[in-house]
Amino acid sequence: MTRLLITRPLPEKVIEAARARFDVTLRAETTPLTPAELRAALHYDAVLPTLGDLFRAEVFADVPAPKARILANFGVGTNHIDIAAARAAGLAVTNTPGAVTDATADIALTLILMTARRAGEGERLVRSGQWQGWHPTQMLGMHVTGRSLGIIGMGRIGKAIARRCHHGFGMEVRFFNRSPVVDPGLPARQTDLAETLAADIVVVAVPATPATHHLIDAAALARMRPHALLINIARGDIVDEAALIEALQQGRIAGAGLDVYEHEPTVPETLTAMQNVTLLPHLGTAALDVREAMGMMALDNLTAFFDGRDPPHPV
Known part of the structure; x- marks a missing residue:
């Protein structure tokens, strides 16, 4: 079963849907991944990261043969991810536009x-x-x-x-x-x-x-x-x-x-x-139904990718 790391707590509806499809590791902390955690994340099959999880070029450089194949970002903004470095390392990157x-x-x-x-x-x-x-x-x-x-x-x-x-x-x-x-x-x-x-x-x-x-x-x-x-x-x-x-x-x-x-x-x-x-404390999408929609969109990207289809929202 595909091993998925979800880097922050998400609405329960999203977690339940993720566990029905993937072998989920849910990180309990609400803070961004630490440098060590960023590198360890690339040993999962897939990662569902979000704002503040700094997947920079040096992270991919330190893990030259990552097992991870996709970063399914929770959110539309991806400035915390070096897209070019991720692609060079063989990872697809997706996001969640529209819902936000x-x-x-x-x-x-x-x-x-x-x-x-x-x-x-x-x-x-x-x-x-x-x-x-x-x-x-x-x-x-x-x-x-x-x-x-x-x-x-x-x-x-x-x-x-x-x-x-x-x-x-x-x-x-x-x-x-x-x-x-x-x-x-x-x-x-x-x-x-x-x-x-x-x-x-x-x-x-x-x-x-x-x-x-x-x-x-x-x-x-x-x-x-x-x-x-x-x-x-x-x-x-x-x-x-x-x-x-x-x-x-x-x-x-x-x-x-x-x-x-x-x-x-x-x-x-x-x-x-x-x-x-x-x-305001970054409340832009802070409504339950919106965060649920974002999570389900991220899962749609993951499911399509591992089913061999094009993810609906590539970056």
């Missing part, structure tokens, strides 16, 4: 509303016992209806965010994408990066690749407007965190909403101390 789209778009809207309307700050005020009651100039934020929205990356998730913002809040949508988008699915303009960054609310929704590392750097942040908000639901290293902190400290942008961080799970104290920043 709506949940991640919902988190983008959560961050937009929380940051624009100062919801995190307000909740902290109430919990502190310092709230003195309503008054007309209390905690005035940004009214999001009718604002301009700039989306960086108009893939599945970018389009889902655009639909919510345009149809739900009447936002004028512009977007930057490396390739032409013939049909964005709603009234929207494809613009260059500078014009996209000039929107009232800018959402980062591109995949993490070497080409997008620090795409939002000091120069990009300088193109944003002083009242604007930056929202990141993609990957932390797309934004130069130090440059973002400096822009916030100097008032060059009004606020930020972050679900991801450059060095997760470490979040700089300068960010946690800022009232105008909304910080």
Whole structure:
């Protein structure tokens, strides 16, 4: 029977389905694989890894004849896996697109509303016992209806965010994408990066690749407007965190909403101390039915591979 390592606890529905098809070893820890565990994982027939399991080139170099034939990633992002090195070592790599789209778009809207309307700050005020009651100039934020929205990356998730913002809040949508988008699915303009960054609310929704590392750097942040908000639901290293902190400290942008961080799970104290920043613990897909769907999609990839068929979601 095919030996499968699942590197983190997953919903029980997924584990039951995996055990019905594979000889499963389920790792109990919720933290990423250690360097020794990464190398040991390649001695299984298959691995179901996820965010933070750093299958870099040096891991494959240390295991020159891996038994593993596939890394079936739990999640759509695969920046923790060196795809070229995995393929060179004879491993297929798959992911779980589609299942994450709506949940991640919902988190983008959560961050937009929380940051624009100062919801995190307000909740902290109430919990502190310092709230003195309503008054007309209390905690005035940004009214999001009718604002301009700039989306960086108009893939599945970018389009889902655009639909919510345009149809739900009447936002004028512009977007930057490396390739032409013939049909964005709603009234929207494809613009260059500078014009996209000039929107009232800018959402980062591109995949993490070497080409997008620090795409939002000091120069990009300088193109944003002083009242604007930056929202990141993609990957932390797309934004130069130090440059973002400096822009916030100097008032060059009004606020930020972050679900991801450059060095997760470490979040700089300068960010946690800022009232105008909304910080979430990478909740993008954190809904039970979504995580179940992701797990079942990963198992579909595994099952197809070991049945001799093409996995439905190769990377």
